[in-house]
Amino acid sequence: xxxxxxxxxxxxxxxxxxxxxxxxxxxxxxxxxxxxxxxxxxxxxxxxxxxxxxxxxxxxxxxxxxxxxxxxxxxxxxxxxxxxxxxxxxxxxxxxxxxxxxxxxxxxxxxxxx
Amino acid sequence: xxxxxxxxxxxxxxxxxxxxxxxxxxxxxxxxxxxxxxxxxxxxxxxxxxxxxxxxxxxxxxxxxxxxxxxxxxxxxxxxxxxxxxxxxxxxxxxxxxxxxxxxxxxxxxx
Numbered sequence: 001x002x003x004x005x006x007x008x009x010x011x012x013x014x015x016x017x018x019x020x021x022x023x024x025x026x027x028x029x030x031x032x033x034x035x036x037x038x039x040x041x042x043x044x045x046x047x048x049x050x051x052x053x054x055x056x057x058x059x060x061x062x063x064x065x066x067x068x069x070x071x072x073x074x075x076x077x078x079x080x081x082x083x084x085x086x087x088x089x090x091x092x093x094x095x096x097x098x099x100x101x102x103x104x105x106x107x108x109x110x111x112x113x114x
Numbered sequence: 115x116x117x118x119x120x121x122x123x124x125x126x127x128x129x130x131x132x133x134x135x136x137x138x139x140x141x142x143x144x145x146x147x148x149x150x151x152x153x154x155x156x157x158x159x160x161x162x163x164x165x166x167x168x169x170x171x172x173x174x175x176x177x178x179x180x181x182x183x184x185x186x187x188x189x190x191x192x193x194x195x196x197x198x199x200x201x202x203x204x205x206x207x208x209x210x211x212x213x214x215x216x217x218x219x220x221x222x223x224x225x
Contacts, residue, residue, distance in 0.1 A: 041217070097211060
C-alpha cells in the first residue's frame, strides 16, 4: 500500500517568509511524528500527534514553529518568519499507535532558507 | 529518562568485511528496539526490530539481539556489500509511543 507521503520534496524560500510542509500518513495510522534532520546530524524530535491532539510539543524549537493535524490524517508543519538555521530536512513518520509498532517514514522535505 | 547511545562514525569497510555497530540504551519499563537505515536522499527505513529481551531481529543479512543484561542492541552483518553503504540509526520505542534515536552511524563499503 501507499507509504507516508510528504510534500513538497524540496522547498527554497527567502529568509522571513512562512512555509508549510505537508505530511500524508499511511491510512489508518493514528500516531504521527515530525522530526528535523540537519546536514550530517541525527534526528531532532519536533512534535507527536495521537489522533488530532498533540500530547507532546516539547521539541518545537521556537514559537515560530506550529503543527496541526486534521481528521486524524494529514498534518501540516508551519514555520513562520523562516531563518537560515531552519534549513534542514523535515521528516514525517506515522505508526498504527500500538505498543511495539515501528515508525514508517516519508522521504522528507528539504527546506533551504536563503 | 530514555536514551540511545550509538557508536560514532563514520565507518569504512571493505566489501565482505564483518560489520558491528554498537548501540546501548537507557530505559524504564519494557521498550522495543529498532534499527533503521537511511540511504542517500531517502527517508529512514525499518531494517529490523526486537520487542523483548533475548529477541533477535534479522533482515537482509543484518542481525541484532536485544540484550537486557547489557542494555545493548548491537547491529551485525557477516559480509557487507557496497549496497549497504548508508546511515544506520538505533532507536528505542517506549510504552508511551515515544521514540528515541541514536545520532546515526555512517557506513561506507568500498569494493
